[in-house]
Amino acid sequence: MSEETNVSASPAQPNAAMIPLPSAGEEEGMTKAEKSVYLASQWTLIIRRFRKHKLAVWSLGVVVLLYLMAIFCEFLAPYDLSRRFNQYIYQQPQTIRFVRDGRITWPFVYGFKAEVDRATFRRIYTVDTSKVYPIKLFVKGDPYEMWGLWPMDRHLWGVEGEDATAFLLGTDRLGRDSLSRIIHGSRISLSVGLIGLAISFVLGLTIGGASGYIGGVLDEGIQRLIEVLRSFPSLPLWMALAAAMPPRWPPLQVYFGITVVLSLIGWTGLARAVRGKLLALREEDYVMAARISGAGATHIIARHLLPGFMSYIIVSLTLSIPGMILGETSLSFLGLGLRAPVTSWGVLLAEAQNASIVALYPWLLIPGIPVVITVLAFNFMGDGLRDAADPYGR
Amino acid sequence: MKVNLNRRDFLRATAMAALSVAAASCAQPAAEPAAEPTTAAAQPTTAPAQPTAAPAQPTAAPQATFKEAPALAELVKAGKLPPVDERLPENPFVVTPVDGIGKYGGELTMLIAPASDTKLSRVYGGSRMVSWDITLTQLLPDMCEKFEINEGRDFVFYFRKGLKWSDGTPFTTEDCRYYWEDMANNVEISPNGVPSWLMSGGEAPTVEISDAYTIRFTWPKVNKVFMDNLSGSMGYDFWKPAHYMKQFHVKYADKAALDKAVKDGGHQDWMALHGANDRYYNQDIPDYPTFMPWVPTFKPPQEKYTFVRNPYFYKVDTEGNQLPYLDNLVFITTDVKLIPLKCTTGDADVQQRSLSFSDITLLKDNEKQGNYETRLWSSDWATAMRILPNYCAQDKVMADLFLDKRFRIALSLGIDRAEMNDVAYLGYGVPQQIELLPGVPGYNEAWAQAYAKYDPTEANRLLDEMGLTQRDAEGYRLRPDGKTLDLLIDDAGENPVYVDLIELLTSTYKGIGIKVLYKFSDRTTYRARMSSGEATMGLWGSELGLTYATGGVIASGLFWTEGNNDGNNCWGIWHATKGTDGVEPPASFKKAQELVEQWKLTPEGPESDKIRDEIRAINAEEVYQIGTVGGAPSPIVVKNTMRNIPKEGFALWSRGGYVYWTMPCQWWKE
């Protein structure tokens, strides 16, 4: 093993940001602004740096909006999840228009005329300019119960009238509004799986941390355990788990169960990476310094080592979120994941997984877009957090 | 998807169906009132009138000699193959081509999903002891020259002299004897006795071989399934290539060689070796002798399976050309989801398997690009989705509700079948109960439409009359025990259309105050839950709307006389055990069970039909099971270069084997 090289090049200096309290003498000579920097706790500094990162702040906004959407989906969606329009099956999206007869007006949509082409077995929709449906705010629509508590029938926006329709993202094979389904689907997509993710992370961090920091027999044992766990190929494991779930469980619960069990196995990747990082970091001088001054292991890990690989954790967390959303679709491909009538983005995408939809009704692929947006937002937010958490950052 | 679903009904079909000659003789594409008078009439040339009683082939060989494919002719010239006249039987099967005499050559490419689908070569290949004519109404002698049926229990087959296995060995009753004595009655190979497909009423047949070409099967009582077993898609065989199989049989093989083969192959004993080499059904061993038009050349698994022309194939066209016309049959494996997509790029010459109604638009849309035509064949679905109340449910409150006829009628009236038809089948299906499809002989509109009209008012009235007037906060009715009246519907998860149909059902049932819950599982779980009574309601399809006009077939699916997973398990058991086990069914059901038994023992004819109709009447009146929509057409992709494939036809498994009824051996390629 090449042990000779570059020891000198290894970082040796504990950074100023790592030492929150400078000596009293320096404190006196500082300006107020300087004080606020040097006296701030590490987390205050992180927040402060994060706020400078415009894109990250915007992304945080998007993430918050996404979760608001998930929370208020009944109100935000123009239609109820199960509302069907039999005469508008596989209808292409209606466009919002602002100009009518050459004049700018309140936004509206045109209605569609439907007919069935008997030769090709296809439903054909043509714009009917005689039907004008202005888009209104706080319209009365399908009744629902907000959070299962308050009966309501107002929706943020929509069109009014007996046969007025506004399907901005088209409809599916049962004539259900695609946009409404995407909005409703966010609730499950953004929530289920987070717990599994949390379990994985806690396990990965603690076990990986212990393995890397304490080392010795413990490390050896944990490494073998990881090896054993990692050697289970995921496919048979999924199948065995799905078969082991109690048959009476509804699909949502089964999926949740699988996620939790998988997370009990899925921590290994993180644990190994954390251990790798720790093995490197614990040789640092500042760790040695902390140890000499009598700091306990927990303190050293949490205070001195954790910040050192925080960025890695954040990135792998942001990468896990698409994994979590996509994992759902992979499982449904095998017939093990969520399934209709449960509605999530994964279910919507799984339903779009056939040649007819790709070729004839491509708007049903749109649920892919919120997935991309969610992933991008989490990622940029993660970028910002990483920069902010990086003690070596500017 | 759709075509290979819910074939359990098919099982019942083979178990019960008989040779109803009169039955579906002019089956007509169901939902097309404007179609040509009848399918049968559209193909006048294909079914030369054959006397039913004494079926004999139209005398063969107008020519002195037969003609053969150029490739074979060369082999003959090279001395590697005997001349065609010697390869064909004395009296070959004469096929009347659908459109006209074809030309030799070319490959027929089809797509399959799992490797085990190589057996489709046998399904499509057609060679059976007896087979159906192209209208699927009349039974023809196929591998045999003629057959006789006496009293519906005595069957005699006269083989074609000179018919040969694909390796050139003559086919004789020795091959049958080997099967009957050395396999079916060998305690080591068949420890449980004669295979169940040969058993009728619990009794094995007497088999009598009078000479090398004549065999007789006799049962003590009527056997209504034997001929269907022989002629169906499965094509059961009571013969094996004895000359080939003997090398694996302890009675004939050299002990040392056999032991070595067992050991080399990693088998446990000689029976396992014998079983592994008996691939008549799967058609995946190159050396295995067969009668199919094309024989395998590969070891699975492969991406591409090539079957080559059988030089000893026993069928000729009306001009004496030995069939098949096509040189090779090729199966290409692909993911099942890609099959419609691959059809659009013209990757299949003919494809029906794995295509469903919902693919029609895509297929039609790409016809030019793929240079093919999407033909729509009539499907056999009496109803694509049956709703099965579980009368043996552990949930006693629900089981009692199901027993009330008013409740069943309300459940049926609460279904908007026309909406289901529009949404799922663009209006091409037939909204009806579990009955024959319109246009099929024996069709009875009153039965097919009994309680089939959407009438929520009447449904609500019936439910109110039953006293289910209490409602919960959401407006659903309450059961007698005060809980919300919800139907937990189990689905085996095989037919994707069910999700949509149930979605529609959920909203119309809401209108009659009944809540619908939906549970997905798989076939095994579904069945276990249905038969144990854990499930309160199930879903399954029902075939047999078209060709199997025999009411007993339909009845057997509705009124089981033994254990089952169709929602009347305990009633079936009660009947089978003569009341010692299970639960006593209501009087009308008991009556139907008795009629089913009676029907089984009545040879085909007016009397059998009369019993059939009595059963159908009970079904229509009592609505023990609820039908939805049937008869939606099924797509078949046919390349524009393919010839001799009927424009209209039947997409069905049990009797037609997808395309077997059109005789692929007479297809050819321009």
Next chain:
Amino acid sequence: MASYIARRLIIMIPTVLIISFISFGIIVLPPGDYLESLVASLEAQGERADQDYIAFLRRSYGLDQPFIVQYWRWFSNMFRGDFGYSFEFRREVSDLIGERMLLTVVISITTILLTTAIAWPIALFSATHKYSFFDYVATFFGFIGVSTPSFLIALVFMFLMGRYFGVSAGGLFSPQYMDAAWSWARVKDLLAHLWVPLFILATGSTAGSIRTIRANMLDELGKPYVITARAKGLTELKVILKYPFRVALNPFFSSVGWMLPGIISGSTILSTVLSLPTAGPLLLRALQTQDMYLAGSFIFLQTILTVIGTLLSDLALAWSDPRVRYGKAGS
């Protein structure tokens, strides 16, 4: 070092034993066996399974034996080079796996190479030009790659190829070369088809690699030793490649060991959608039909590779990051 490797090799033995037992358990554990799944699939296709015949098969396949007997028969035979018998294909498991191995390895390795070749330079450039236009573009496309289900991409891609170029979907060969012997023409045909699955396979993994390496690079770039190296007057490229890049690959090496088993079963689902004649779809099929010796041997093979991969990964880690010193743990 040698003693370290030796020690690791010895520890591998019990690990493999435990894993083989559990893997076999996972396959046998779900209710039912191959024959039940055979019956179900026969019936799903409208065929009838003869119960007597099934009982006969169950006996002759030894499926009526207790779990431990089945396990031992399989495991002990494996050391004699006998991996058992595939129920579905009625052939030796070793033949089946062997047949598919060549194409499997070719595809996996090309995918890994392709991923690396694309991901590393982009990640480096992205990290050194943080928040530049290029970085954003790379990030954006990278994340579209990560966040769309790969089989959906595959489906759309195959559809477009079919519609606009008439290329038929799935597979690695044109029909005429599928069962042909290897020849120059067949290789050319393979190359003509190979890029489609490669493109789709690489889409997902490339983006993931870019993100991880970029993040690690950013961690390292600001560190004092980089400044030191710069101060020494090294060229920028040398500074980056010699120090931070090597360290940034650390987590990458931690997981490189997992690529080894991935060579066999990597992207199983995607390969199934793409109908590739590789090992993945065969494994999936074996699992679905509970063809247990085939599935078991596959998993066992994978296990061995995982264990070896872990060892290699540890060695690579030690090589790439001199701070990681083994044998001195816990000091």
